[in-house]
Amino acid sequence: MKPKSKSKADRGVAPPLELQPAQHTFVAECRELLRDMEDALLRLEKAPGDGEAVNAVFRAAHTIKGSSGVFGFDAIVAFTHGLESVIEDVRAGDVAVDADLIALLLSCGDHVALLVEAVAGGEAAPDESLSEAGATLAAQLAACTGAIAEPFPVAVAAPEPQAQVESLGGGGVASDTWHISLRFGRDVLRNGLDPLSFIRYLGTLGEVAAIATLFEAMPEAASMDPESCYLGVEIDFAGEIDKAALEDAFEFLRDDCAIRILPPHSHVGDYIRLIEELPEDKAMLGELLVRSGALTDRELEEGLKLQRALDEDYGQAADHGHAHKLGEILVGQGVVQNELVDAALEKQRTIQEHRARESHFVRVRADKLDELITLVGELVIAGAGTRLLALRAGLGDLIESTSTMERLVEEIRDGALSLRMVPIAETFGRFKRVVRDLGRELGKEVELVLSGTDTEVDKSMAERIGDPLMHLVRNALDHGIEPPEVRVQRGKPACGRIHLNAYHDSGVIVVEVNDDGGGLDRRRILETARVRGLVAPGQEPDEKELLDLVMEPGFSTAGEVTNVSGRGIGMDVVRRNVEALRGAVAIDSVDGQGTTVSIRLPLTLAIIDGFLVGVGGSGYVVPLEMVVECMELGAEDRAAIASRSYINLRGRVLPLLRLREVFEVPGEAGRRENIVVVQYAGRQAGFVVDSLVGEFQTVIKPLGKLFERLSGISGSTILGSGEVALIVDVPHLVQRATGEGSRREGVPPLARNTSISATPHGEAS
Amino acid sequence: MGMRTKAAGKGRCKVAARGGMTIYEAVAQKAVLLKALDGHEEVEIDLSGVTELDTAGLQLLVLAKRVALKADKTLRLVAHSPACLEVLDCYGLGGYFGDPLVLASDGKEKKA
Numbered sequence: 001m002k003p004k005s006k007s008k009a010d011r012g013v014a015p016p017l018e019l020q021p022a023q024h025t026f027v028a029e030c031r032e033l034l035r036d037m038e039d040a041l042l043r044l045e046k047a048p049g050d051g052e053a054v055n056a057v058f059r060a061a062h063t064i065k066g067s068s069g070v071f072g073f074d075a076i077v078a079f080t081h082g083l084e085s086v087i088e089d090v091r092a093g094d095v096a097v098d099a100d101l102i103a104l105l106l107s108c109g110d111h112v113a114l115l116v117e118a119v120a121g122g123e124a125a126p127d128e129s130l131s132e133a134g135a136t137l138a139a140q141l142a143a144c145t146g147a148i149a150e151p152f153p154v155a156v157a158a159p160e161p162q163a164q165v166e167s168l169g170g171g172g173v174a175s176d177t178w179h180i181s182l183r184f185g186r187d188v189l190r191n192g193l194d195p196l197s198f199i200r201y202l203g204t205l206g207e208v209a210a211i212a213t214l215f216e217a218m219p220e221a222a223s224m225d226p227e228s229c230y231l232g233v234e235i236d237f238a239g240e241i242d243k244a245a246l247e248d249a250f251e252f253l254r255d256d257c258a259i260r261i262l263p264p265h266s267h268v269g270d271y272i273r274l275i276e277e278l279p280e281d282k283a284m285l286g287e288l289l290v291r292s293g294a295l296t297d298r299e300l301e302e303g304l305k306l307q308r309a310l311d312e313d314y315g316q317a318a319d320h321g322h323a324h325k326l327g328e329i330l331v332g333q334g335v336v337q338n339e340l341v342d343a344a345l346e347k348q349r350t351i352q353e354h355r356a357r358e359s360h361f362v363r364v365r366a367d368k369l370d371e372l373i374t375l376v377g378e379l380v381i382a383g384a385g386t387r388l389l390a391l392r393a394g395l396g397d398l399i400e401s402t403s404t405m406e407r408l409v410e411e412i413r414d415g416a417l418s419l420r421m422v423p424i425a426e427t428f429g430r431f432k433r434v435v436r437d438l439g440r441e442l443g444k445e446v447e448l449v450l451s452g453t454d455t456e457v458d459k460s461m462a463e464r465i466g467d468p469l470m471h472l473v474r475n476a477l478d479h480g481i482e483p484p485e486v487r488v489q490r491g492k493p494a495c496g497r498i499h500l501n502a503y504h505d506s507g508v509i510v511v512e513v514n515d516d517g518g519g520l521d522r523r524r525i526l527e528t529a530r531v532r533g534l535v536a537p538g539q540e541p542d543e544k545e546l547l548d549l550v551m552e553p554g555f556s557t558a559g560e561v562t563n564v565s566g567r568g569i570g571m572d573v574v575r576r577n578v579e580a581l582r583g584a585v586a587i588d589s590v591d592g593q594g595t596t597v598s599i600r601l602p603l604t605l606a607i608i609d610g611f612l613v614g615v616g617g618s619g620y621v622v623p624l625e626m627v628v629e630c631m632e633l634g635a636e637d638r639a640a641i642a643s644r645s646y647i648n649l650r651g652r653v654l655p656l657l658r659l660r661e662v663f664e665v666p667g668e669a670g671r672r673e674n675i676v677v678v679q680y681a682g683r684q685a686g687f688v689v690d691s692l693v694g695e696f697q698t699v700i701k702p703l704g705k706l707f708e709r710l711s712g713i714s715g716s717t718i719l720g721s722g723e724v725a726l727i728v729d730v731p732h733l734v735q736r737a738t739g740e741g742s743r744r745e746g747v748p749p750l751a752r753n754t755s756i757s758a759t760p761h762g763e764a765s
Numbered sequence: 766m767g768m769r770t771k772a773a774g775k776g777r778c779k780v781a782a783r784g785g786m787t788i789y790e791a792v793a794q795k796a797v798l799l800k801a802l803d804g805h806e807e808v809e810i811d812l813s814g815v816t817e818l819d820t821a822g823l824q825l826l827v828l829a830k831r832v833a834l835k836a837d838k839t840l841r842l843v844a845h846s847p848a849c850l851e852v853l854d855c856y857g858l859g860g861y862f863g864d865p866l867v868l869a870s871d872g873k874e875k876k877a
Contacts, residue, residue, distance in 0.1 A: 189788050194820050199855050211857035218824065221799055221832050226791035226821060233856065 025363060026067050027120040033060040034113050035429060041105055042432045048097040057105070058087045064112060072243065074263065076115045079134050082141040083108050095144055104144065106433070108137050177209050178239070178246060178264055183217075183232040185256035190227055193253060199233070201249055206239015366459070369419055376409075376416045377607055377699035383409045384697065384720030410697060413607050420460075424502045424511070425453035427462045431473050435498060438477050445495040446481055452502035457509055461601060464581060465511065468574040472513040472597050473498060475571070480517030480595055490592065492516065505600075506626050506679050508583075508731075514596040520589040525549055547587040551575040574599075582714060584731060586681075600681060600731070602714075610698030610717070612725065613676060614691035616665040619725035621698050621717055622687065626678045626730045630692050633673040645737070647686070649677070655737040658688040662712055662733065663726075678730050685737035687728070700727060712736075768797045776806035783814035786822030794822070798829045806838050813844035818852045830862055 040056035047053070061084045068076035083105070089095040111134055118130060180202075184195050202208055211233055218230035237246075243263060250259050383406050390398040428450045439446040457465070481487075481496035488494050499514040529535040529549045541549070551571040574597075575585050583601035610621035611630075637647045646655045654677065660669060675686040700715045707713070714729035767783040768790075780801050786794060801808050810829070815822075826842065833840035842864045845853070853859045 189819075189821050196820050196852060196855055211855070213856040213858050213861075215824070215827050215831075218828060218831070221828055224795070224824075224828055226795040226825060227788055229820060230824060231820065231856075 023071060023119070026071055027116055028363065029067065030064050030116040031113070033064050034109055034116070035426075036060050037109050038106065038433055039429060041102055041109065042436060044097055045099070045102045045436075051091075054087065054091050054097075058084065058091060061087055064116075071119075073115075073119055074243075075131070075134070076112065076119070079108075079115065079138060080112060082138045083112070086141050086144045089144075101144060104137070104140055108141065111137050177236040178241075179262040180235040180237055180246070181232075181258075181260040181262075182235070182250070182253070183258040184229045184253070185258075186228040186230070188229040188253070188256050191256060193256065195229065195231060195233070195253070198250060198253060199235070202235065202237060205241055205245070205249060206237055208235055209238045210236040364419075369416075373416050373420070373607070376413050379409055380413060380607060380697045380699050381718050381720070385722065386720075388720040406697075413697065417607060418456075420458050421456040422459050422462050423453060424455045424457050424462060424509075425450070427457075427466055427469065428453055428500050428502070430466070431469070431500060434470065434473060435477065438474065439496075442477060443483065444477065444481050445484055446477060447495050447497050449497060449499045450501075451499070455502040455504060455509060457502075457601070461509075461581060464577070465599065465601065468577045468599065469500075469511065469513065471571070471574045473500075476513060476515035476517065476595065480515035480519075482518050486518075490518075505681070508600045508602055508680070511599045511601070512596055513599075514594060516594040519591045519593055519595055520547060520550065520587070522546055522589075522591070544586075547589060550587060551585065584681075608698050608700060610696045610727065611676065612693035612696040612719075613659075613674075613687070613689040614693055615659045615663065615689050616667050618665065619693065619719060619723065620659060620663075620689070621696060621725050621727045622676055622678060623698075623727070623730060624695060626680055628677040628679050628684060630674060630676050633675050633688060638673065641688070647675075649686070652684075654684060654686045656686045656688055657733055657737045659728070660688070660690070678734060680731045680734040683734055683738045685734045687733070698727065768794050770797060770801045772805075773809075777809070778805040778807070779809045779811060781811045781814060783816075785817040785819075786815050786825065787817055787819040788821035791821040791825060795825055795828070798825060799832065802829060802832050802836070802838060802840070807841075808833065808839070809841045809843055811844050812842055812849045813846055815846045815849050818846075818849050820852075823852055823856060823858070826862070827858070 037057050037060035040053040040060070044050055044053040044057065061080050065077055065080040065084055068074075068080065086095060086101075086105070090097060090101075095101065111130075114130055115134070118127070182195070182198075188195060199208065199211065214232040214234070215230055217232065218224055224230070243261060246261055247259075250257065253259065383402070387399075387402045387406060390402045432448055435446050435448040476498050477496075481498070482490070482492075484494040487496065497516045499512070499516075501510075501512040501514065503510055525546055526535065526541075529541075529546075529552075530537060532552075534549055534552055535541055551574070578585050578599050578601070581601055583599055586598045586600070587595065588598070589595040609624040611624045611627045613620050613622060633641075641647060641656055641658075645657070646653050648654075654675075656675070659665070670690050672690075674689055674692050676689060676692070677684055677686050696719075698717045701717055703710065703713065703715055712729050712733055713726050714732075715727040717725050717727060719725050767781075769781050769783075770778055771781070772778050778801050780798065782794075784790075798808075798810075808829070810826070812818075830840050832838075840862075842849075842862050845864075853862070
């Protein structure tokens with residue numbers, strides 16, 4: 001550990017701990033690393049020989065360990081250390097990658113995540129249940145370290161893991177001394193340092209309760225260099241001191257010496273790990289610890305049980321001729337410890353990596369960003385006001401300068417908004433694990449395909465879309481994908497496929513969840529709907545309406561309720577969540593071939609490029625990205641639409657909506673009218689307006705609570721003149737113009753409920 | 766600095782260490798000790814004159830003891846000077862040598 005830890009000397013034990021800003025960074029960083037690690041593990045599962053993935057896992061574990069050390073989160077350090085050693089063995093080829101190992105490593109990742117979250121929650125030390133879980137995993141990890149490349153019938157873990165778990169989980173050992181384990185570097189003496197002076201110095205800090213010196217490292221007399229140091233010591237030290245001070249005592253030795261310090265009441269597992277890591281004979285070290293009072297006999301015995309089980313396996317391994325002798329592995333570990341140069345290099349590398357990363361990213365508080373965006377919004381409005389004044393004053397120079405400014409403001413706006421954008425890859429990424437785990441649980445083999453992961457969405461959107469997506473993915477897994485036997489019977493590959501896709505489509509982002517399962521059972525949906533009174537007897541809802549029924553509250557066609565889904569909560573929640581984001585859900589299903597659920601979400605949330613149109617005396621803004629073209633409404637068409645609500649646009653039918661009628665603007669249209677052709681979800685419609693004003697940077701102001709349910713309007717904005725303009729809810733109006741609008745003539749447009757017609761419930765959304 | 770070997774007959778010898786047993790003398794003293802062990806069945810090292818013992822010196826004693834144990838010979842450390850006692854105590858190695866540790870008063874050897 002680096003001396004800088006000194007400054008963060010407050011290693012207080014009493015929760016809650018105030019998190020320093022640096023610790024927030026630590027938590028955020030750990031979360032990222034854990035995600036990387038999970039990713040790499042899943043890659044590794046698919047391709048067990050993927051060295052890069054192993055390295056990625058190792059890097060993540062190693063970095064987490066390092067940073068936790070800096071902050072003195074000993075529980076994380078201890079746990080990740082065990083993790084790291086296993087991965088190191090994987091790297092060395094001593095441990096084979098198989099499904100069990102991946103599963104174990106994944107749960108270890110989860111455990112580290114819990115530990116990190118505990119830190120984030122301000123807990124100084126993990127609570128008991130967490131420590132216990134950690135001990136279980138640590139024991140399994142320790143068992144793995146010995147695993148041999150060839151699978152053996154005998155479990156590597158000790159015969160009675162349960163019993164061990166209990167004993168290991170018993171918390172800290174009784175002794176209240178620090179345990180310090182030192183292996184001096186060969187050159188200590190030559191460098192003019194004498195370990196003696198450190199031991200003496202320790203004596204001044206507290207009491208050296210017990211000390212044992214080891215000289216197993218000393219070679220035969222002939223090759224022993226009298227000027228090299230071959231000693232190691234195990235010290236039990238009693239004193240009122242914190243770890244930082246203790247480490248400082250060894251500051252000069254740090255670069256020349258392998259130092260391990262276990263605080264008082266450390267977990268038995270830590271001691272066992274210590275024993276395991278040290279190059280000397282295990283039994284001897286164990287005895288030593290008992291003798292020095294660090295461990296009691298019982299504690300040691302319980303811990304060593306595991307070791308013994310391991311050793312037996314080694315014995316068997318030898319019979320099979322694949323022996324990695326215990327000695328060899330220990331030497332391997334010994335080398336790692338003694339190659340201090342290596343350790344130092346590694347440390348340096350980690351620090352460099354940190355720096356490199358820090359220089360690429362700056363972490364900013366989200367609310368600061370929001371504040372910035374609000375300000376940019378005000379700037380945009382003020383800019384529009386200035387421009388208007390300049391235009392009125394008719395001063396050429398002023399107009400020119402304001403338009404330059406306007407361009408710059410626009411760039412600032414885009415820049416500020418893009419700060420909040422993140423690729424959706426992160427949101428998608430977590431489903432790999434979900435699909436894998438759930439697939440196992442359900443006994444289905446499912447492959448997750450991701451595409452469009454570069455698609456950028458607003459950060460808050462990315463977060464809030466996660467839950468609905470989770471529902472959809474679980475649904476697809478549970479109900480969509482058939483069991484392998486059924487799939488084979490139907491002539492499909494046994495391995496199911498779930499496809500997550502995202503793309504931008506004229507101002508909205510579309511996220512699709514597609515599965516290649518059996519599709520929705522229309523007959524069953526209809527039956528259920530009739531039973532529940534959602535569809536009147538004799539009424540035949542059309543395709544879209546039928547599928548939309550699935551999103552009714554409490555609607556479930558699942559034959560049986562599993563713990564994954566089928567309780568009839570889910571789809572309606574998905575719809576509610578998406579609608580809360582001003583989005584929409586659509587379901588498409590082909591019998592026997594699968595289901596696609598598409599979620600359409602507005603791309604941004606604060607400032608958009610708008611197209612300002614005039615109807616009567618007021619301005620309306622249409623999001624520019626949805627505008628396809630504008631044209632004048634010819635006299636012929638004008639006459640025509642008096643009786644019908646569509647025109648012939650270059651041979652296509654273009655449904656029209658008169659905004660004047662939609663918004664009930666009083667007064668008659670002027671001499672000329674214009675059409676704004678908009679597109680949403682692949683459908684086009686035309687809005688008939690009085691005048692086209694032009695592009696306009698639109699700062700979206702939410703409508704007050706009172707107007708929340710107003711249909712056809714999605715927000716408001718302020719014009720340069722200070723007047724308010726309403727933002728047209730294009731998706732809603734396009735739907736109205738193209739869908740239900742043409743089918744149900746009798747009902748005035750605004751009064752209609754757009755979700756599901758012909759049902760008596762009325763509170764669908 | 767000095768380490769003198771004096772044969773005492775019947776395969777026995779006495780080594781008297783004087784002054785420092787430190788890294789500066791370690792190379793020379795290693796040779797002396799190994800030679801003594803090589804030619805004799807029983808070696809007694811008199812530490813009464815040792816004024817300074819450091820880790821290098823201690824390692825030599827450990828080495829000598831190990832060589833002796835391996836060859837089934839006897840190595841005795843006697844008349845530890847205070848400096849030696851302090852170091853042995855520091856490292857908790859008194860027990861390893863198995864020699865009676867007595868305060869060497871006035872540099873005179875006492876047997877327990």
